[in-house]
Amino acid sequence: MSERSVAPGGLALVESLVNTLDLESGGDTLGTAEGRARFGLTEDDVPAARDLRESLRAALLAHAGHPPHREVTPLGELLAAAPLLVAVDARDGSARLAPADSGPLLSRVAAAVAEALVAGTWDRLKACEGTTCHWAYYDRSPAGRGRWCSMQVCGARAKMRRYRAKGA
16 A cells, blocks of 8 residues: 555565555455465464464554554563574674574564564654554654554545544
């Protein structure tokens, strides 16, 4: 839905996962073989991936100052089950948190969140305030106060609703 560019680093994985569900149409790409393949999921993995997706969406809504869209398992509880390790590069001694097992989606998401925390970018990944949207987007605005995934779609709709509510 968004015309914005993809989130940086590992946040692209998080953004992509959250955006597998189009709330307006109800389309869920995790229900397709192609959609599952993008994340290395089997059909059996889908319920847990959907729970993770909605917990991520709730966290991204919180980044934008909005309440959760529905009751979800707190993201911290889900990520606690993802084993991470400190990987040290032998060439330059740099260190990073990495999934202990690169296969499970949960571990890859946990590593992406940890990387974004260190980089200071985690709070910039948000969910659109549009109640029928909640699409994930990376807020590149200077003040970090972006509200919509698309100014042309969700932003315009919100402004039109406010204008009509004024009775003008």
